[in-house]
Amino acid sequence: MKISGKQSLAAHAARTVQRRRASIATADERDDLAVEEPLEIRVEGRPVAVTMRTPGHDEELAAGFLITEGVIARRDDLKSIAPVVTKGRAEPNILDVKLARPESVDFGRLTRHVFTTSSCGLCGKATIAAVQARCPALGPDEGPQVTAKVLAQLPGKLGAAQSTFQLTGGLHAAGIFSADGKLLVLREDVGRHNAVDKVLGHMLLSGKIDPAEVVLLVSGRVAFEIVQKALAARIAIIAAISAPTTLAVDFARTNGQTLVGFLRKGRMNIYAGADRIEG
Secondary structure, three states: OEEOOOOOOOOEEEEEEEEEEOOEEEEEEEEEEEOOEEEEEEEOOEEEEEEEEOOOOHHHHHHHHHHHOOOOOOHHHEEEEEEEEEOOEEEEEEEEEEEOOHHHOOHHHHHHHOOEOOOOOOOOOOOHHHHHHHOOOOOOOOOOOEEHHHHHHHHHHHHHHOHHHHHHOOOEEEEEEEOOOOEEEEEEEOOHHHHHHHHHHHHHHHOOOOHHHEEEEEOOOEOHHHHHHHHHOOOOEEEEOOOEOHHHHHHHHHOOOEEEEEEEOOEEEEEEOHHHEEO
């Protein structure tokens, strides 16, 4: 499979801001902000999605999106991912994905996802029944065992690796960890579902991480689309630093996943799949 060369796209950019402290205005100062730009994903030349994202790791984002939409399941399903070229110039915000078996794609279903916002993800454009038809539930023996002690250490490791967040304070993060707490990959984005797609895309494209042996951690809340994406990638354990939604909890319980929320300061709430957590 061919993947285009990495483009140097900035994840943050400076803007001028006037700061006020105790009603006293200071001189204009530089402030680093998270970059938000649209990425159009095409499959075989046909637009299938536009998502507002933070530039960088766009090939992973496209691959992760197609995993969770059920278009691909393995690296061999991809032929290439490359920017669209217009008048000899590579477009920085348009990617075209070529598939090994393009005839297998249901473009009628896929193109219903023409626009997703940076905060939304699935947004009700597919029913839970349709998701579950594509993504079988996990069995009790699937997924790793992890200790509560290891889980409690993950938020600190995630935060320490969020370099762009430390500059801007404006990005979500998703991280994939081994069962013994090693950070395997971290991605940041203005959209929490984009950050998840990027780490899932990295897993697929690198071929070096077994989804059956890892934990997915997200920096904020965990909603339905995050749990659904994890199931599509066959990840059994999902943890969040903030709260889950009711639909996320119900979906995790129905599909044999482990869901942890409010993972912070040594505490956690286990909403589903407590058998995978020791101690």
